[in-house]
Amino acid sequence: MEIRFDGKKALVTGGARGLGLAIAEMLAKNGADVTVADVQDEAGKAACEAICAAGGRASYVHTDVSDMAQVQQLYAAQERVDIAVHCVAIMMPDAWLEADPEKVQRLVNVNVMGTSNVVQETLRKMIPYKQGKFLILASIGGKLPDQTIPHYRMSKAAVLSMTMTAARTAAEHNINVNAICPGIIRTDMWEKQLLPDRAQRMDLEKEAAWDRIIGNIPMKRPQSPEDIANAAAFLCSDLAANITGQTLNVDGGSCMQL
Numbered sequence: 611m612e613i614r615f616d617g618k619k620a621l622v623t624g625g626a627r628g629l630g631l632a633i634a635e636m637l638a639k640n641g642a643d644v645t646v647a648d649v650q651d652e653a654g655k656a657a658c659e660a661i662c663a664a665g666g667r668a669s670y671v672h673t674d675v676s677d678m679a680q681v682q683q684l685y686a687a688q689e690r691v692d693i694a695v696h697c698v699a700i701m702m703p704d705a706w707l708e709a710d711p712e713k714v715q716r717l718v719n720v721n722v723m724g725t726s727n728v729v730q731e732t733l734r735k736m737i738p739y740k741q742g743k744f745l746i747l748a749s750i751g752g753k754l755p756d757q758t759i760p761h762y763r764m765s766k767a768a769v770l771s772m773t774m775t776a777a778r779t780a781a782e783h784n785i786n787v788n789a790i791c792p793g794i795i796r797t798d799m800w801e802k803q804l805l806p807d808r809a810q811r812m813d814l815e816k817e818a819a820w821d822r823i824i825g826n827i828p829m830k831r832p833q834s835p836e837d838i839a840n841a842a843a844f845l846c847s848d849l850a851a852n853i854t855g856q857t858l859n860v861d862g863g864s865c866m867q868l
């Protein structure tokens with residue numbers, strides 16, 4: 611079965627790299643006209659140039675999602691948004707007893723307020739058209755009460771709540787709102803922040819720590835950006851027309867552990 615997005619206008623926040631980039635590439639490859647919004651201008655522009663060089667359509671707009679004025683400007687510049695995928699989040703590895711309140715505030719500004727801003731503007735944009743697919747990248751961290759990365763987990767629990775409440779608001783307008791909860795994908799978030807921190811706490815070399823972390827996943831393998839893009843393709847398509855308010859784990863079974 612082929613999933614196509616011809617004629618669709620898609621917006622991907624956090625699309626300059628990682629999972630957002632994989633989703634932007636998937637949408638463009640299958641016919642969507644994609645706008646990538648991010649704060650990493652060089653990477654965002656390069657990503658869009660690469661998509662266009664491969665025959666797709668993509669353009670870049672600088673947007674810090676924690677700033678509502680910038681989010682409103684982004685949406686005002688879009689003629690229509692048929693598909694919105696919100697992929698922005700920042701990580702904070704600090705334990706409860708180590709956390710600096712200023713860092714916690716920044717995390718809340720980006721992960722919680724940023725998502726709230728994007729939810730509000732996406733619904734405002736989609737409701738008049740009485741159609742839309744809105745997908746949010748949450749995390750299994752928002753569901754699992756492990757003691758690591760507590761502030762990130764609490765922010766992702768808020769993201770899951772926003773997904774479900776936004777779905778209730780959007781349902782009568784024929785708009786689907788769902789979340790994907792990725793498991794462990796070795797993007798910059800893991801490579802540069804989580805893995806060095808975990809390795810240090812486990813008193814292991816980086817690769818040994820990675821092997822132990824992956825060994826704890828029931829399917830004994832990490833997930834890939836393509837795994838997340840594949841799930842996104844389904845949830846952003848009309849195949850998922852009657853699925854809303856759901857949070858899909860793409861985690862190799864990690865959520866079955868408790």
Ligand SMILES: NC(=O)c1ccc[n+]([C@@H]2O[C@H](COP(=O)([O-])OP(=O)(O)OC[C@H]3O[C@@H](n4cnc5c(N)ncnc54)[C@H](O)[C@@H]3O)[C@@H](O)[C@H]2O)c1
Pocket residue numbers: 623624625626627628629630647648649650673674675676696697698699700720724747748749750791792793794795796797798799800
């Ligand atoms: N990688 C994983 O294992 C994993 C697991 C669970 C959930 N997730 C979630 O998936 C999403 C993507 O993760 P990733 O691994 O690709 O992360 P990443 O750090 O590689 O990419 C995040 C993107 O968001 C952008 N960004 C950061 N702050 C921003 C802001 N204020 N405004 C606009 N853009 C901003 C970054 O520039 C970057 O392009 C995130 O929501 C993350 O929480 C990832």
